[in-house]
Amino acid sequence: MSFPAEAPLDCPLCPRLVAYRRDNDAAHPDWFNAPVPSFGDERARLLIVGLAPGVQGANRTGRPFTGDFAGDLLYGTLMEFGFAKGTYGARSDDGLQLVDAMITNAVRCVPPQNKPTPAEAKTCLGFLEARIAALTNLKAILALGRIAHDA
Template identity: 45%
Template sequence: MSSLQELYDEIVACRRCPRLVAWREEVGRKKRLAYINDEYWARPVPGFGDPKARILIFGLAPGAHGSNRTGRMFTGDASGNFLFPALWRAGLASRPQATGRDDGLELRGVYITAAVRCVPPKNKPTREEFAACSYWTARELALLPDVRVYLALGRLAHEALLEHHRLVKRRFPFAHGAEHALPNGLTLLDSYHVSRQNTQTGKLNEEMFDAVLARAKALAGIS
């Protein structure tokens, strides 16, 4: 079995999905004005975190000017600006800010990854792209044997995890705060995605997300 580092190297070199390869690289060339002097990552973004994690946070895909720029999941955009302070408040991160791969941030008991590793146009991966990236999901989860809780951020992440385990979606309906006991003994816990769209409209607020993280810790046996 490969190590997480060996898997990271394979993921970063992936060019399986031509549409995603073209888009991630175009975003990296055009850049956003605020980051015009940054060198964009513009490659697949591997997961990161504690190799002995008991909680797996599972998102949808990298953000165009967040992860696709910094090369680390949820780092450098509004979603991360909501997520990492919450993890820090919960004692699951060493600091509340995430700015880049070398910022010193460490996760404790948590690993973060996503259903799709490349930024998709309009933030909408195709079914074929989800399927292609499920190969990496299977490899990654096999290297995280201590995980007890999946925390899915949003319906699409929730459904991708069910697809991975070949589970019937209608038996495990998505809802914020919902808990699903899976046949493998793990718990699938749901939250609305930490996107700017949700947090700025109040669909998801700090109190709601803190409660989900507290429940994830309890289910995972993290004090």
């Protein structure tokens, strides 16, 4: 099976994650509640890979590491080292831009208790492989956490 670099917003591949997305959508219809797409520069030399969207962070905002403490730390660090510009306002429309970097997740949908199953991580691997292949200038991958590293 050939995967695109981004999961479709109605991705049906992991039944448990689909059910959890639907539950979140019913409880919070104004949230993103879909597979979170990668964010950043398509010509990036640096790819940062996280575990999965946080329920009140990226699942809410639709942008990786946006809306939670991890994002405050990550985006501040990226700005300090020239990989981001603009203002990080913890929302997807804050105008922040990545420079020569992209952020994605090993698992694209929010998992219950932030714990995807091994099968879910394996199912999403095709999207990560396609994302990596699409970054023709890629020089380095920074994996944040064991699941991201293993992917």
